[in-house]
Amino acid sequence: MLYPMKFxxxxxxxxxxxxxxxxxxxxxxxxxxxxxxxxxxxxxxxxSIVTNGFLAENNLSxxxxxYMDELLGEQNYAHFxxxxxxxxxxxxxxxxxxxQVHPDDTLAQRRGLSNGKxxxxxxxxxxxxxxxxxxxxxxxxxxxxxxxxxxGQLEHLLHIEHPEAGDTFFIPAGRIHALGQGxxxxxxxxxxxxxxxxxDYNRPDSDGKLRxxxxxxxxxxxxxxxxxxxxxxxxxxxxxxxxLAECPYFTTNLIPxxxxxxxxxxKLDSFVVYLCVEGVAAVKASDSIVPFHAGECxxxxxxxxxxxxxxxxYAKLLEVYIDPSRWQGGDTDHSHLxxxx
Numbered sequence: 001m002l003y004p005m006k007f008x009x010x011x012x013x014x015x016x017x018x019x020x021x022x023x024x025x026x027x028x029x030x031x032x033x034x035x036x037x038x039x040x041x042x043x044x045x046x047x048s049i050v051t052n053g054f055l056a057e058n059n060l061s062x063x064x065x066x067y068m069d070e071l072l073g074e075q076n077y078a079h080f081x082x083x084x085x086x087x088x089x090x091x092x093x094x095x096x097x098x099x100q101v102h103p104d105d106t107l108a109q110r111r112g113l114s115n116g117k118x119x120x121x122x123x124x125x126x127x128x129x130x131x132x133x134x135x136x137x138x139x140x141x142x143x144x145x146x147x148x149x150x151x152g153q154l155e156h157l158l159h160i161e162h163p164e165a166g167d168t169f170f171i172p173a174g175r176i177h178a179l180g181q182g183x184x185x186x187x188x189x190x191x192x193x194x195x196x197x198x199x200d201y202n203r204p205d206s207d208g209k210l211r212x213x214x215x216x217x218x219x220x221x222x223x224x225x226x227x228x229x230x231x232x233x234x235x236x237x238x239x240x241x242x243x244l245a246e247c248p249y250f251t252t253n254l255i256p257x258x259x260x261x262x263x264x265x266x267k268l269d270s271f272v273v274y275l276c277v278e279g280v281a282a283v284k285a286s287d288s289i290v291p292f293h294a295g296e297c298x299x300x301x302x303x304x305x306x307x308x309x310x311x312x313x314y315a316k317l318l319e320v321y322i323d324p325s326r327w328q329g330g331d332t333d334h335s336h337l338x339x340x341x
Contacts, residue, residue, distance in 0.1 A: 002070060002301040003288040005055065005063070007048035009295075012036035015205050018094025020125065020184045024295040036091055039297045040273060042084025042191055052290060060084055060299075073269040073302035075324035083114065085322060086250060088275060089187040090124075090295050093179040098200040098211070099133060099154065103221040104173035108194060111217075116173040119189035120245045120252060122318060123167045124277050124294070127182030132161040135175050135227025142224065149215070154199050159227045168232040168244045168254075174223035175230070186277050188320055190249050196221055241319065248327035253319040257281060257311035266305040270321040274298045279315030284308040 011021075011028040017035025021028070028034040040060070041048045047059035055063055064084055069077035076085070102117035109115070121132075137159045148154050158176070161169070163183065171177050176198065179185070196218035200211050236242040238256045245252040255261070265272060274283055275297040282291040285304045291312075292298050300307060309317065 001286060002067060002303055003053050004283050004285050004290045004304070005050050005299045005301075006052045006290055006292060006296065007040060007060070007299070008051050010038035010041060010046055010048065012038065013206075015203065015211070016093060016095040016097050016181075018092045020092045020094075021090060021295065024090070025293055026295060033094065034092060035094075036089050037295060038087065038089050039275065039295065040084075040086065040088040040299060043087060043193060053288070067301065070303045071301045072271055073322075073324065075269050075328075076271070076302070076322050079324070079327060083191060085191050086273070086320065087189050087191045087193070088273060088297060088320070089189075091121075091179065091183070091185050091187055093181055093183040093185075095181050096201060097179045098197045098203075099158070099176060099178045100195050100197050101176045101218050101221050102171075102173050102192070102194060102196070107221055108192070113192065113194055115190055115192055117190050117192040117194055118173045118247060118249050119171045119187055120250075121169045121171065121179075122186040122188075122244065122252075122254075122277060123163045123165055123169075123183060124186060125184040126163045126165055126167070130163060130182035131180035132163050132169060132183070133158045133176070133178040133180070134161050134169055134171070134230040135159045135177065136224065137226065139226050140224045142219065145222070145224065146219075149199065159230070161231060163231075168234070169230050170232060170245045170247070171230070172223075172247075174221055175227065176222055186275055186318060188245070188250055188252050188275075188318070244318070246323075246326070249322070251321055251323050251326070255309065255317045255319055257309060257315045257317065258313075259311070261309045263307045263309070264305055265300075265307065265321075268305075268321060269302060269324055271302050272300040272304075272307070273318075273320040274300070274309070275318040275320065277316050277318055280312040281315040281317060282310045282312070284310065
């Protein structure tokens with residue numbers, strides 16, 4: 001019988017990475033930094049490994065291959081097959097990331113990739129003065145973009161946000177974007193590592209070489225429409241569930257906990273991931289209790305419908321799942337899918 005699963009973290013050293021992830025309780029020695037902590041991944045060669053229960057030491061792809069729709073849900077498995085559809089990370093941007101864009105599904109598949117990359121960010125920490133590049137400040141033509149890029153003046157066209165802890169940004173495929181320095185955040189995204197790097201501040205990699213740019217590949221991926229305000233505006237109530245992002249690729253909710261909460265997912269037909277972004281909590285389902293702290297996640301298979309959440313003092317969780325009716329083009333009112341007990 002399936003149960004709530006925890007996973008071994010995957011650490012990624014990045015030229016822009018820092019050491020804030022260590023403050024969450026992770027040890028990534030001997031790496032000099034950890035720019036990305038992959039908390040849940042089915043990416044080939046980077047599959048997350050189960051650390052608890054009878055499936056311990058199996059990776060996520062092996063579990064999915066055996067349990068199929070029991071893990072993903074019937075409709076999600078029919079749609080995604082044996083590829084786990086999400087990649088979930090914690091990102092520590094000690095320095096600026098490259099200005100970049102991701103392709104949508106259509107373009108990615110035309111180029112031989114399985115899917116594009118739509119993502120969202122939940123800011124866990126933001127240093128004073130930190131910035132996020134989120135689209136264009138005004139409408140830009142392809143010709144203007146190419147001219148400003150060639151002149152090294154691309155930054156003059158970009159829309160800049162000044163994030164604070166708790167801010168959320170939805171980044172659809174095609175939107176030009178970048179993280180500035182001094183940010184620690186959670187990233188929920190389609191299972192893809194396809195990034196077209198447009199501009200990288202003439203920054204060398206660990207070998208002293210300039211990192212590869214993908215100027216030509218990016219051109220057809222970019223959406224040139226302006227982004228006036230890409231931030232998700234929301235108000236939350238403790239011990240309630242607040243929507244942060246809803247799209248065909250994922251639904252993400254915020255749950256600030258000060259006391260236990262019970263949920264029933266019997267009508268959802270999807271796995272559910274709980275990612276802790278603050279404090280310590282535990283998930284109880286099918287007589288299994290799994291504790292987890294900030295930066296860790298717990299995966300609940302689709303067959304697990306009754307769930308209890310427990311904070312240790314105060315905790316904030318992101319609740320992530322894939323609602324099949326969204327990629328099927330169904331209705332947009334999904335309040336009936338989850339029952340709060």
